[in-house]
Amino acid sequence: MTHIVCSYCGTTNRIPDGRDLASGNCGKCGRPLFDGHPVDVSAVVLEKHIAKSDIPVLVDVWAPWCGPCKVMGPQFEAAAKEAEPGLRFVKLNSDENQALSTRLGIRGIPTMIMFNGGKEVARVSGAMSRTDILKWARAQY
Numbered sequence: 001m002t003h004i005v006c007s008y009c010g011t012t013n014r015i016p017d018g019r020d021l022a023s024g025n026c027g028k029c030g031r032p033l034f035d036g037h038p039v040d041v042s043a044v045v046l047e048k049h050i051a052k053s054d055i056p057v058l059v060d061v062w063a064p065w066c067g068p069c070k071v072m073g074p075q076f077e078a079a080a081k082e083a084e085p086g087l088r089f090v091k092l093n094s095d096e097n098q099a100l101s102t103r104l105g106i107r108g109i110p111t112m113i114m115f116n117g118g119k120e121v122a123r124v125s126g127a128m129s130r131t132d133i134l135k136w137a138r139a140q141y
């Protein structure tokens with residue numbers, strides 16, 4: 001049994017062993033649990049990912065006015081297509097989620113934070129390529 005949180009509605013889905021995670025849909029909202037597009041999640045959904053997910057969660061903290069964030073966006077998405085469903089990719093808009101960004105201690109963006117087992121295990125700042133994102137991420141879990 002693997003617990004996978006839906007990025008769209010925040011529901012925790014219980015996936016039986018042997019079932020293909022990559023092709024599953026959320027039992028509540030019906031959307032794909034993984035579709036290669038990192039969802040811009042709310043603070044509530046991000047906290048559910050961190051607390052309930054059985055797979056590591058990689059968050060890209062960004063903002064619309066940030067040039068390097070725009071450069072990194074497609075790279076992050078390309079990395080997601082390759083690393084899902086072993087790793088959950090989500091984005092957090094720091095402008096729309098200032099309280100959580102402050103609590104996470106975000107000083108500059110883009111910043112990537114990896115969570116595993118309910119806690120932060122690593123973070124890195126600055127725009128990165130798809131290759132470097134994957135290399136860095138895979139070294140953390």
Ligand SMILES: [Zn+2]
Nearest residue numbers: 006009026029
């Ligand atoms: Zn859902």
